[in-house]
Amino acid sequence: MDPLPPFPDDVPTHPLLVIDHALVKAGDKAEVERLWAAATTLGFWYADGATGLKNHGTDDEVRGMFEMGAETMALPLEEKMLHEQGDDGNSFGYRMAAATAIDAAGTPGSAEFINVAKDDALGAWPERARHSYPHTVDARMESTVRPFVEKTLAVNMTILDVFNEKLGLPEGTLARQHPTDEFSQCEARVICSPPAAAGSRAIGPHTDFGSLSVLHNRLGGLQVFVPGAQEWQYVKPVPGYAICNIGDALTIFSGGLLRSSLHRVITPPGMQGMHTRFSLVFFTRPANCVVLRSLEDLSPAIADAVATSSDPSKYKPGVTAFEWFTRRVKNQRLKNRKGSETWIASRGTEHTEHVMVAAPMGVALKAARL
Ligand SMILES: O=C(O)CCC(=O)C(=O)O
Ligand SMILES: [Fe+2]
Secondary structure, three states: OOOOOOOOOOOOEOOOOEEEHHHHHOOOHHHHHHHHHHHOOOOEEEEEOOOOOOOOOOOHHHHHHHHHHHHHHOOOHHHHHOOEOOOOOOOOEEEOOOOEEOOOOOOEOOOEEEEEEHHHHOOOOOOOOOOOOOHHHHOOHHHHHHHHHHHHHHHHHHHHHHHHHHOOOOOOHHHHHOOOOOOEOOEEEEEEEOOOOOOOEEEEEEOOOOOEEEEEEOOOOEEEOOOOOOOOEEOOOOOOEEEEEEOHHHHHHOOOOOOOOOEEEEOOOHHHHHOOEEEEEEEEOOEOOOEOOOOOOOOHHHHHHHHOOOOHHHHOOOOEHHHHHHHHHHHHEHHHOOOHHHHHOOOOOOOHHHHHHHOOOOOHHHHHOO
16 A cells, blocks of 8 residues: 555644543543543544554554455446445445535535445354445455454443443443344444545534444544534544544433534545545444433433433434434435435434534524434
């Protein structure tokens, strides 16, 4: 692979706390407090050795996943399209560029995705559980995708147990919402965006749909919208560290204590923008049948948070994790677009002030009620 230029020194970035996963796993109280601080403010942090493998630029599974992504994206479009996700709210398989909107006006995004279901990676492969994949994925399912998914899931289950305790939930509550052996929308994703004009958007503003995301970035381009800030800010990729963030499902379970924040992907800054951008994510999501609701009956801290929220209904969407996810994916597909209401119907838990900046005027207030 060509050497990639460094993230420019003169571009402002938003700092994130660095959390040492080994310390968290060992129950180090100070490190757990720092993780809790990150998770309850912006909901983003750098994870030192997040897959249990330091230096993600060189560790076997992460490198193998990036290679699998590059091999897959290099296939002829007709071959990739045999495994396309379709328009019904499924996200497993290949997603062509420009299939989804990045804003309320229906602007198409420029990123291609290959998403592999946890249920295929950990299931009775080569029997397919959820979807079909190009041969470049199949060839690495057991050697690369499975260990990548297993290791990342193990990290995320430890973090869920830590949150469980901090939220004062009965032992194992969050773990039971994320059973590995039940079907869920958990998936590993490689994203590819071509070089583009400075500032153009590859992935529109969104909150993540599930519980926990672990992201491996080599080029910049990821930006966060910090509550109360006036503008989007870059998060700098740091070699050897993954970027972890909270998704909507944990925000809902915790009555808003855990924060799922808006982020997006634009052209990497400076010389980096001249390179194709690959990124790798693993999303841990609740089992399909889990009802998304704040768990105030199980935790006084969550009950307090819901009681003092300006909009407690936001934490009771009254749908399962599968329904929440499918609604969001389906309404992002441009084939399903009727107007800005389709974009609004794809939204998650974001707060009013975020949406005001992220969406054109006029749809902001409606979106804020979702
Ligand atoms: O590629 C990135 O840096 C972020 C991707 C992302 O936010 C997502 O796939 O949900
Ligand atoms: Fe995301």
